[in-house]
Amino acid sequence: MTATNDTSAAIEGRITDEDIERARAQIGIPVNKSGELWNHVPSQDGISHFAFGCGDDNPLFHDPAYGATTRWHGQIAPPTFPISTGIDQTPRFTDPERKKLFKGLFRGTGKYYSGVKWTWYQPIYAGRPVLMESYTQDVQVKESSFSGGRSVKETYRHLYVDIDGNPIATRDESYINAERHGSKKAGKNAHIERQHWTPEELAEVEAAYEAEVRRGAEPQWWEDVAVGTELPPVMKGPLTVVDIISMHMGWGWGGYGLGPLKYAHQSRTRMPGFYVPDEYGVPDVVQRLHWDPERAKALGIPAPYDYGQMRASWVTHLLTNWIGDDGWLVEMDVQTRSFNFHGDIHNCTGKVVGRGAGAEDVLELEVAATNQRGEVSTSGTARVLLPSRQTGAVVLPVPDAELRRRGAAVASRIGGKVGAELRRLHGE
Template sequence: MTTTESGADTAAVEGRITDEDIERARAQIGIAVNQRDEAWNKLPSADAITHFAFGCGDDNPLYHDQDYGRGTRWHGQIASPTFPISTGLDQTPKFTDSERKKLFRGLFRGTGKYYSGVKWTWYQPVYPGRPVLMEAFTVDVEVKESQFSGGRSVKETFRYLYVDADGNPIATRDESYISAERHGSKSSGKLAGIERQRWTDEEFAEVEAAYEAEQRRGAEPRWLEDIHVGDELPLVIKGPLTVVDIISMHMGWGWGGYGVGPLKFAHQLRKRMPAFYQPDEYGVPDVVQRLHWDPERARALGIPAPYDYGQMRAAWVSHLMTNWIGDDGWLAEMDLQMRGFNYHGDIHRCTGAVTAKGESPDDAVSLEVFATNQRDEATTKGTAKVLLPSRETGAVVLPVPDMELRRRGAQVVSRIAGRVGQELRQLYGE
């Protein structure tokens, strides 16, 4: 069943999910689509890498100090694991045929879109001065009833493939979002009774003490032979979340593909995407994304307070693991599910434990990880795999992507003769 044009407009206003949009979402699977907005960091630089780690609250010198990095096995400063969200020259040609444009036009308009989880895999580090190329496409579409909103929801999973200039995969990011009918979030009352945390001096002193107690393995190798199932990762604390934390994340990340900008840039986006703007209480059209910092917008959507980005918690949990594995280890995989909102005023305790250890020194170590707020709610849960150096076999050997992924990476760089090839030449001044 499909809607009429007027019916589709009504559904958009009411924030309802239509069968037509679901059909179009499924038809997009596997098709690389050009991202509207350019990478925030067209070429990773030492400063860009530092700014990203700063925005995540990660002071590891491996991500900040080129001289420090030269003394490690990486022979230079490298980026923190989730840095690729801020970079990646898009290799995909823009659609020119009307049918393809129609297929990718405006899905699930008027609904609430929520980050629900991400699976990262990493194959090699990102270095300053080395370009990262990227393509994005849908890998899965799932329809279900939303536990949060009480209405219909659609879970879409998008893959972002990052490769180097030779087409060798750097990382993949399979990121999932749930589009939920907005009318349900107000009527379900699921979040009723949650209030922003008020901190006493004594409670906040405990937070400060946790920051002081943070442990980073750093230059001392964490040998595979020394770890055991059940070993706990030392706590990394984040928060209480403030608007400054949101701003700082944007300083390193950019606007995450939303295309948001100030002043005339906002004017241009309003013309291109008028539905992305809704009037505030004073009649000024502002981005719907403002629910991450605007209490009034959050409450209007049935959410008790503004909240963070899922990308922030992914970066925080990766911080937990890079602190633990040290300079010589490698975070190979991280699979997270977001189980709840992280409101302004909340803290998150990032913790984890070893769950499995392989027979061979080349096998990954399996971890279970959590981010838990002051209400003892594990709003983020997941698993990870890390590689550690061995006294028996020596340094970590980085993972090798499978042939299908390598072929896709080769296809990405095969487009380099076009627009992105020109961009690369400009970056290198040729």
């Protein structure tokens, strides 16, 4: 999630006015940057592997036979599954000016996930292709409390649609580009040490896992929910390298095009700035700060930490457990406030804070994830729909006209990859 080049600004990890200007010039322009898809077309196994990587054993995400007994008539994907799929129909830039605009922004800085807003319109099924488009939605400049220098917050929109252009979901994901030279000086996390767990403390964690409640086939009726209702919590952690590996098993490499052995050679050839030699001189990906303690310490971070996408998926686990098979998660907007280091737990919690006047109105919730130090590292809001004894089944949300038009444009692009993927799917 970081990069370097050989200019003096990049070596020092400084943010330049030129980069800020170019970032703002990218707003609204579709750009093909999804990389190699991990799940070219969603499959039964791909969906199950993703849920496995999130630590979510809900049979709705694993078992087609179980799914057939629900209103969805089959296995569906966990809410954040789109991060692992999406055929990008956007043509790659060929004109020099456009290529220059998108080349090498904020090199040498640290790029940290800061939050995401998801909105969902329809489920994803095995065998049904997902198309996508991504572009910069917003750019904000501010002083960084983490690095002690200047930072830039970039928000990228990812629009996912079905083969007909009907929106499936939007994902507005934000990242902070922080100047490297300030991170060691700031020392914001210098006091934190990895948690040492006693058998008694671990027993409490195991008990929390055992106490997890999944609503499943029993409807969570809209009429039975009051403001102040608390969701049964979901435990995650203590975080280990296996958790990071398992997330990659379901997610892939997040579109970076990384991989082992010869794939790593090809990646180093294509983007050498994404590799930094370790203490033995072996070039390794900058992302290793998620599992390599020495790399994390070299960057002024006391220990490796998770991916923000993991915590977003953990919060959706909390929400889908509570709404049951018949509910629908409409929206989730969460921010990450601090690192989730190896050895940390995260107890995911939620509470109903508002409800509409009619049975078809959404319920408003507050959600959070709290570690063993009592720090709320992730917080935000969510909106859900529940079935009603009075009006019946949930009616899925309808995207606005502007989003439907953009979705239709994504699906109608000629010369994109979707045709080839469909032929491959059907063995042609």
